[in-house]
Amino acid sequence: MTTTDTKQEIEKNGFSIIENIYTDIEIQQLTDIIDNTDTSGATFRKSTNLFAIRQFLKEMPEISHLLFNNSLKQLIKEVFGEDYFAVKSIYFDKPGESNWFVAYHQDLTISVNTKVEIEGFGPWTTKQNQFAVQPPLELLENIFTIRIHLDETNKDNGALRVISQSHNKKIYRAETIDWSIETEITCEVPKGGIMFMKPLLLHSSGKTINNNRRRVIHIEFSNKRLPDGLQWAEKMNIL
Structure with a gap:
């Protein structure tokens, strides 16, 4: 698939x-850094069903050069342009x-530094000391997400x-x-692959039934400046 095909597929299907x-070597390097990180901070969530790290790039700045390898950076530039940044x-x-x-x-909120009453922004929530707000629709439409798969993901272990x-x-x-009119698709992604996704795409994930692990790094990008405040x-x- 060419980058033109990828761009057209995202625009059409989301x-x-x-x-x-x-x-495989790069995946092992990524997982080694994650496995050796102190997980006692407020942005880490641990339970029997899920382990999650919010503000992942902030918590692990040393992982960025591995995540944004030449293949990924070139793909982002060709599909979206050179002015996008991680948000x-x-x-x-x-x-x-x-x-x-x-x-x-749908993913309807963005993460911001503070709570400010601005027309078109709301409602507000706070998760693990992080402000989140639903912005105007045009800002959500501008965002794209990359899901980096550290394990093979299929219908039996919670693929989207x-x-x-x-x-x-x-x-x-x-x-x-x-x-009666909608089409549901299971997005199986091999280890070392990625999924581009628009936040307004309706998505869900099921329970794991094959006892296989699923580790995913979710990164959202925009090229828009937020209102003053x-x-x-x-x-x-990252580009």
Whole structure:
């Protein structure tokens, strides 16, 4: 698939899967850094069903040069342009015995540095000392997400299920999904592959039933400046 095909697929369907962005050696280097990190801080969430690290790039700055290898940086430049920067990052580890699942939803909030009452921004939430707010629709439409897969992900260990083209339907509540017209797709991604996704794409993930682990690094990008008084909480230039 060419980068033109990838761009067209994202625009049409809301997602695209690219294989072989990372070698097995690079994946091992990434997981070694994660496994050797102190996880006692406030941005770390641990349970029997899920291990998550919010503000991932801030917590592990030494991992950036491995994550943003030449293959990924070139792909981002060709598909989206050279002016995008990272604005949010989360690491998910779904253990093999996990019964954790996520119902259909859109990603409707951004992470910001403070709470400021600005027209068009709201409602507000706070998670682990991080302010989040729903911004105007045009800002959400500008964002794209990269999901980096450190394990093979398939229908049996919680691969994302998406409703193709739903990102073009603005705010789309899960309870209003019309299954007579919508198409659900299971997004299986091999180890070392990535998935591009638009945040407004309706997506969900199921329970793990094959006892295989699923580790994913989720990074969101934008090239937009926020209104005066607000700043991206995790802005990082990577290109």
